[in-house]
């Protein structure tokens with residue numbers, strides 16, 4: 684990726700050293716790196732392999748197993764549209780379509796500017812307020828297409 688020059692290598696090394704270059708801490712190290720970039724950039728994997736003496740396949744297994752860690756770029760904001768039954772009945776598809784159109788991405792993808800990742804989730808327990816979506820930690824219910832787009836735009840404007 685063209686991101687390689689943006690990697691803060693001193694910071695990556697600091698994280699590795701914070702855990703005493705201990706291979707047992709691979710998960711924590713990957714989580715800390717993920718907190719910095721919202722994903723573990725591919726360029727970092729060979730460095731983890733070399734410094735921690737772990738197999739590349741282990742790095743991939745950790746990323747596959749733990750949902751909070753991704754090897755694909757993730758947006759600064761994670762949008763989750765509930766597609767559970769109650770929300771589906773209340774028009775979740777329309778919300779998903781509106782966001783896909785607005786952001787020019789498909790479900791599961793991230794915008795080129797790394798601002799948003801769009802995901803579908805099963806019931807998040809707010810069925811009575813459906814259709815529902817979450818943006819990071821916030822939950823928004825009673826959505827229609829326009830409101831959903833407006834909420835996303837609000838997050839776009841908050842960027843400095």
Ligand code: FES
Nearest residue numbers: 765767770806809
């Ligand atoms: S089905 Fe969407 S919150 Fe339950």
